[in-house]
Amino acid sequence: MNPNLSHLNQKQQVAVLSESKQLLVLAGAGSGKTKTLLQKLLYLIEEKEVSPNHILTITFGKETANEMLDRLLLATDETGAYSKVLTDPSLSKKEKDLERHFFIKKYKWIDNLTLKTFHSFCYQILRNYGVKEFDNKFKIINDNSKKDEFLTTSATESATDVLHKIIIEECANSEYLLDLKRYVLDYLSYDLRKKKNNILNTYEESKKYISLNGTKVRSKSEQYIADWLYRHNIVFKYEKPTNLTGDFDFKPDFFIPEADIYLEHVSEKSYPSKQKEAQYKKTNRVLEKTFEKQAQDTALFNLELDRIVKGRLPSNYHYKVSLSFEEEFKNFNKEIKDFINLAMSVMHKAKVENQSPEKLYTKSQTDQHERVRKFYQLAIPIIEKYQEYCTNKSYMDFDDLISKTISLLKNQKDIKEKFQQQYKYILVDEFQDVNTLQVELLKQLHHSENQLFCVGDDWQSIYGFRGSNVDYIVNFSDYFPEAKTIKLNLNYRSTEHIVNAGNEVIANNKFKIEKEIISSKKSDSKIHIYSGNTEEDNVDFLVDQIQQLQQEKEYKNDDILILYRSSKMYYPYQNRLKKEGIFISRKSIHASKGLEAKAVFVIGMTSGLGGFPDVRMGDRIFQVIKPSNHDLLMEEERRLFYVAITRAKDELFLITEKGNESPFLKEIPNNVRHNINKPLRLLNPEKKLCQSCNHQINEKFLFCPHCGENQ
């Protein structure tokens, strides 16, 4: 272990040596934030003789925590044995994890460090000290996502299972069930909506409203009548072909057999009903009429419908219908799933923003749209019951881990003091991605006499959609008033063209901290921007360039990285790369944080929906929790682009489609770009076709990489 500060540049050294109680190390990509944080850790232990027990290091992902542990082990293990473990290709990830565990145990000082993710840190606190706040033998409930961090203490049921169960229970109340069904029919059922929007050309197709029992009717008011009858357990026939006198066929709007009543609803669109009325009269039948005007006021309309059937049905006709969830929703499994997913997202977002279901409900009811109000009327009771259920079963989800730890520290001063005394140094990586709960937790843990050391890059904040808020880093001193900031502006990773392109791109964002990042490397080549005429051209180009890098520059698989905004963009490339025997790392940009490679290909640089940027404002339902803003979402997309291009050390390729280029490409300055528009055939005239399979190959190849035939 050697905290040799001469490896650091001057500003990095200042950060390591700083005694500030609240410090933000703010830097551009590749400027050594992680390196500085680790050096700080080593310096504290080695030079300042701080006990590892007094240091808390927090990271975002488990991978990053492991990477930091690896870097500490490598710096400590002078035998070289750990280095061998890490580079041993025969060891699986699981085996390497196990080895890491053994090595940590061997080096006591590393074992005594608290180097954890926010979640695993809170998990540990609640297990050991949370008994007054919650059952400390809690289990983790998650939403079917891949987090396997706490596998051994996970609940056997998922959050979705629980919500589903609760909805079924809630539907024992017929009012709730019918309201949910109305919501599903009105707002979630895609097939019905599709039908509604179609041009209606036949009389039958113009029945575009669907009532609770599945009857298709012609107007919203008729739907209301049908629903009212169904809710009151009254059997009815709609537009049943009828002939009362034997010489005239017609279709009454409604017929209620039990009461022997015919009901016609009259609106401006109704056909004249004189002939029908004559039939009823001739045969002495009871005809009742309702009018469109009455339907405007549901309270009055209810009374009117009640008056119509009163006295003609058994007196208990209005007794609540007993309906079964299974029966009512048997054709709507997908819609119920969508409703549950929406309720889950709302619950998650509300927790991250620290908003109670009660408060959310009140806010939602002032929304001008019925759909939004109705959603919350249905979802809030479910969310409240879900919380009760989880408490009863001692379940906690990932958000609860943090919020319960916060309330533990707030409610129990002795425990809070214990942690404040213990953690004299709190080091936080990737600070740009914190959310409201995480900032609150840090405030609770940080004592004014201790040091809070945060590193991050506001230009790389890309998790706003998951609840993180770039404001915490941009306005750090609003939240930590004693704060000092050190800016690291020397990029060690990328060539000057790439660094300049990054600076120029991010200059288009308004909500940021100004910094001028400088490169430490001269550029050999410009940024390659390829716009093919077809998808095939793009695939050809990517394959060709990878082969050239491998053959001419001897790049290994690890030296090349393919990045995309969304995984769909990779589909056209997938099979071809496999066919060509090219096994290169590929990642979504969100998952590429902290990574670097000699050559980076960013594919799918197109415009429009599903391209890049891909700004989606989300469902209005979420606006109740936190209003979204198009410009801010656009800035987050641009930061995502910045993260993508700054992963490249030497070569950067941006692949787009001619005529459909991403607007971000225009932001790359002309003096650092190399535009390529021609298809590969014209680019590389020295290419030839394989004699056996006709595949286009490099002139120099002795065999075809596609079919293997000698040339």
Ligand SMILES: Nc1ncnc2c1ncn2[C@@H]1O[C@H](COP(=O)(O)OP(=O)(O)OP(=O)(O)O)[C@@H](O)[C@H]1O
């Ligand atoms: N003072 C330095 N001298 C030489 N190389 C350095 C120095 N500081 C950092 N580096 C190198 O620069 C590269 C980037 O460093 P590091 O990963 O710590 O940056 P980062 O700021 O965390 O990056 P990003 O935020 O883009 O993921 C690494 O290869 C690292 O070893």
